Amino acid sequence: MxxxxxxxxxxxQQIILAAKDCMLQYGFGHFSIKxxxxxxxxxxxxxxxxxxxxxxxxxxVLKESFSDTEETVREAxxxxxxxxxxxxxxxEAVADVPKQNPDFYLILLNYIAQSPYNEEVQPLITKxxxxxxxxxxxxxxxxVEQDILHPETKPVLSHxxxxxxxxxxxxxxxxxxxxxxxxxxxxxxxxxxYIE
Amino acid sequence: MxxxxxxxxxxxQQIILAAKDCMLQYGFGHFSIKxxxxxxxxxxxxxxxxxxxxxxxxxxVLKESFSDTEETVREAxxxxxxxxxxxxxxxEAVADVPKQNPDFYLILLNYIAQSPYNEEVQPLITKxxxxxxxxxxxxxxxxVEQDILHPETKPVLSHxxxxxxxxxxxxxxxxxxxxxxxxxxxxxxxxxxYIE
Amino acid sequence: MxxxxxxxxxxxQQIILAAKDCMLQYGFGHFSIKxxxxxxxxxxxxxxxxxxxxxxxxxxVLKESFSDTEETVREAxxxxxxxxxxxxxxxEAVADVPKQNPDFYLILLNYIAQSPYNEEVQPLITKxxxxxxxxxxxxxxxxVEQDILHPETKPVLSHxxxxxxxxxxxxxxxxxxxxxxxxxxxxxxxxxxYIE
Amino acid sequence: MxxxxxxxxxxxQQIILAAKDCMLQYGFGHFSIKxxxxxxxxxxxxxxxxxxxxxxxxxxVLKESFSDTEETVREAxxxxxxxxxxxxxxxEAVADVPKQNPDFYLILLNYIAQSPYNEEVQPLITKxxxxxxxxxxxxxxxxVEQDILHPETKPVLSHxxxxxxxxxxxxxxxxxxxxxxxxxxxxxxxxxxYIE
DNA sequence: GATGAATGAGCTTTCATTCAT
DNA sequence: TATGAATGAAAGCTCATTCAT
Numbered sequence: 001m002x003x004x005x006x007x008x009x010x011x012x013q014q015i016i017l018a019a020k021d022c023m024l025q026y027g028f029g030h031f032s033i034k035x036x037x038x039x040x041x042x043x044x045x046x047x048x049x050x051x052x053x054x055x056x057x058x059x060x061v062l063k064e065s066f067s068d069t070e071e072t073v074r075e076a077x078x079x080x081x082x083x084x085x086x087x088x089x090x091x092e093a094v095a096d097v098p099k100q101n102p103d104f105y106l107i108l109l110n111y112i113a114q115s116p117y118n119e120e121v122q123p124l125i126t127k128x129x130x131x132x133x134x135x136x137x138x139x140x141x142x143x144v145e146q147d148i149l150h151p152e153t154k155p156v157l158s159h160x161x162x163x164x165x166x167x168x169x170x171x172x173x174x175x176x177x178x179x180x181x182x183x184x185x186x187x188x189x190x191x192x193x194y195i196e
Numbered sequence: 197m198x199x200x201x202x203x204x205x206x207x208x209q210q211i212i213l214a215a216k217d218c219m220l221q222y223g224f225g226h227f228s229i230k231x232x233x234x235x236x237x238x239x240x241x242x243x244x245x246x247x248x249x250x251x252x253x254x255x256x257v258l259k260e261s262f263s264d265t266e267e268t269v270r271e272a273x274x275x276x277x278x279x280x281x282x283x284x285x286x287x288e289a290v291a292d293v294p295k296q297n298p299d300f301y302l303i304l305l306n307y308i309a310q311s312p313y314n315e316e317v318q319p320l321i322t323k324x325x326x327x328x329x330x331x332x333x334x335x336x337x338x339x340v341e342q343d344i345l346h347p348e349t350k351p352v353l354s355h356x357x358x359x360x361x362x363x364x365x366x367x368x369x370x371x372x373x374x375x376x377x378x379x380x381x382x383x384x385x386x387x388x389x390y391i392e
Numbered sequence: 393m394x395x396x397x398x399x400x401x402x403x404x405q406q407i408i409l410a411a412k413d414c415m416l417q418y419g420f421g422h423f424s425i426k427x428x429x430x431x432x433x434x435x436x437x438x439x440x441x442x443x444x445x446x447x448x449x450x451x452x453v454l455k456e457s458f459s460d461t462e463e464t465v466r467e468a469x470x471x472x473x474x475x476x477x478x479x480x481x482x483x484e485a486v487a488d489v490p491k492q493n494p495d496f497y498l499i500l501l502n503y504i505a506q507s508p509y510n511e512e513v514q515p516l517i518t519k520x521x522x523x524x525x526x527x528x529x530x531x532x533x534x535x536v537e538q539d540i541l542h543p544e545t546k547p548v549l550s551h552x553x554x555x556x557x558x559x560x561x562x563x564x565x566x567x568x569x570x571x572x573x574x575x576x577x578x579x580x581x582x583x584x585x586y587i588e
Numbered sequence: 589m590x591x592x593x594x595x596x597x598x599x600x601q602q603i604i605l606a607a608k609d610c611m612l613q614y615g616f617g618h619f620s621i622k623x624x625x626x627x628x629x630x631x632x633x634x635x636x637x638x639x640x641x642x643x644x645x646x647x648x649v650l651k652e653s654f655s656d657t658e659e660t661v662r663e664a665x666x667x668x669x670x671x672x673x674x675x676x677x678x679x680e681a682v683a684d685v686p687k688q689n690p691d692f693y694l695i696l697l698n699y700i701a702q703s704p705y706n707e708e709v710q711p712l713i714t715k716x717x718x719x720x721x722x723x724x725x726x727x728x729x730x731x732v733e734q735d736i737l738h739p740e741t742k743p744v745l746s747h748x749x750x751x752x753x754x755x756x757x758x759x760x761x762x763x764x765x766x767x768x769x770x771x772x773x774x775x776x777x778x779x780x781x782y783i784e
Numbered sequence: 785g786a787t788g789a790a791t792g793a794g795c796t797t798t799c800a801t802t803c804a805t
Numbered sequence: 806t807a808t809g810a811a812t813g814a815a816a817g818c819t820c821a822t823t824c825a826t
Binding site for chain 6: 620633642
């Protein structure tokens with residue numbers, strides 16, 4: 001029927017996608033390998049041909065979500081050259097993640113809950129946020145060089161931006177917010193105050 | 197030794213505590229009723245005498261965590277009478293939850309991940325955050341009445357405060373932050389700007 | 393239906409027996425926990441109530457086989473007081489194990505094959521043979537004291553007796569021997585030559 | 589690289605060797621066809637080109653072990669012409685199998701345990717021991733003809749020699765014997781008594 | 785001849801829940 | 806009230822075998 005050799009990249013993607021679907025549909029820890037297999041219209045066996053175990057598959061799902069999101073933010077920033085433009089577009093991009101990549105925070109949420117008990121996931125998450133925050137610090141450094149920002153503000157600001165963005169996204173996941181758009185704008189405004 | 201009557205409240209508390217311990221030790225969904233029973237030095241059977249099922253027990257654990265935390269914040273605010281004092285102490289209390297009640301956000305995290313798939317937990321969480329935010333809005337209303345705050349700022353500010361606090365707490369859970377104390381102070385300062 | 397408390401000793405015995413039956417019927421590694429459960433007319437779950445895992449159950453089966461056999465030999469020897477009587481009855485008892493305890497060598501065979509790869513079983517087997525051989529050496533020591541035996545003969549003789557007995561039993565398991573009884577008698581005679 | 593023709597004997601040998609390695613490394617029943625394939629740096633598929641199934645492969649492994657060992661013993665005996673020399677060298681060769689062919693008894697052990705439940709293996713083992721014992725009886729027959737041995741001793745002696753040799757080898761596999769060499773010499777001496 | 789992708793039955797083990805005592 | 810024995814469904818995972826290429 002179908003080819004029998006060289007399926008690796010296709011199948012891996014197919015399975016990761018199916019796992020993502022299952023996670024969104026049933027929630028982390030509430031779907032089985034059998035569910036994934038059915039969702040991918042494959043047998044349970046193949047999954048273990050491409051992934052060491054369930055944990056391994058789950059880690060790949062997370063990795064993909066992270067690299068997608070990081071890329072989105074970087075792309076948005078790289079359209080600008082001036083410090084102010086970069087900073088603003090970073091804020092907007094970060095605030096827009098839930099809109100551009102709707103599943104991201106739901107997936108993240110599931111993994112965060114596991115992270116204190118999961119030696120493999122914990123460093124992945126830490127690295128992701130560190131990357132994103134370090135990227136922001138690089139932008140802010142330009143502001144420091146141009147005397148727009150006080151050097152000491154840099155680390156504090158980067159942390160506050162990250163946590164505010166995370167907090168907003170999680171709230172959106174949790175609560176039926178009616179004024180999301182407005183809150184996002186306020187978020188951008190709040191932090192732009194720092195460079196005025 | 198022998199069966200006792202009137203044990204109800206004690207036993208319930210004993211079991212809820214044991215469940216909390218298990219959750220913190222093993223993570224949500226990674227401990228069994230047997231684990232809880234052992235942790236409470238009871239038999240598995242007796243747990244079903246006091247709780248309908250595992251889900252029910254879990255819900256009670258969450259409820260307790262919520263009411264403890266809400267009380268802490270209210271108590272802090274009620275020490276003040278002036279708007280500025282109330283607002284500042286609210287900010288401080290909310291930022292201090294991870295310090296005063298170290299397990300709270302770890303427990304919350306576990307439930308949040310489940311909430312989209314759990315009809316019973318979802319409204320509990322929503323209600324908790326609504327309470328806390330509405331309480332902040334009541335404080336802010338005093339600021340509006342005293343012309344310190346623009347009426348429109350009220351809802352935005354309350355949401356931003358909540359999400360920032362949540363974001364900081366989650367970041368603290370996730371990442372090894374070395375300057376937590378300083379970030380908390382910055383958080384308070386950030387939002388006090390709104391009423392200057 | 394049946395009692396619900398204090399079943400431990402009965403059930404453990406019942407399950408060990410069922411496991412022994414399965415091993416004899418299907419051979420080591422060719423029966424599942426489900427087979428054992430069915431053979432004991434129990435559910436698979438109970439087995440894990442009484443035994444840590446399959447390996448644990450298997451180890452208990454072996455332990456029981458060992459202690460039964462050791463006891464048989466000791467009892468036979470203890471009927472005698474004179475050295476010659478003890479030695480002869482030891483030889484006879486050891487040669488008679490396949491007859492008195494027909495499953496013993498079949499069970500042993502199964503475990504021996506596993507032993508080089510099984511950290512728990514290996515020392516059990518070693519200990520069993522050491523016990524039995526040391527017991528023989530204690531008997532032989534009496535012969536040495538009575539100047540019937542040369543001291544140097546003791547360890548060699550004890551090893552040769554053990555291996556000959558083991559070899560005969562395994563041959564009997566493997567090959568359709570028609571003159572088993574006669575071989576056993578020759579075995580006894582062969583080693584009695586040493587004390588003439 | 590590219591498919592080759594006429595690979596049959598080489599590949600079979602390569603696979604049998606890999607299977608032997610796996611058996612020694614993991615133990616019978618604890619390695620998969622994939623393990624064998626990897627050990628032979630081949631694909632799983634090709635194994636089924638040369639062997640009907642796993643069982644078939646296993647049988648070939650055993651056959652090879654048997655013919656190697658039988659040959660060793662025959663070669664040792666054929667160096668002598670006199671009865672006494674033949675008998676002694678037979679005893680020595682048989683006692684030396686564990687030294688000359690270290691894996692033989694470990695492999696044998698694995699199959700013996702399976703034999704009562706395996707219609708194909710059982711007769712192979714029986715035949716092997718019969719061959720070796722019949723060969724000994726042929727030697728002993730010369731002793732009978734030369735009036736060195738009583739005719740009735742022949743079958744008994746051949747059985748006792750075989751079982752003693754087997755027993756010693758298994759003991760050596762199982763227990764950490766410190767005086768193996770000495771025991772082997774005693775084994776030879778023990779049975780030489782019969783022809784003095 | 786050779787590959788490795790794919791299957792699916794079957795394995796061991798866990799666990800929420802029930803219930804006779 | 807309290808016990809812990811018992812259930813059985815369902816989980817993750819393995820593996821001999823097949824087969825399109």
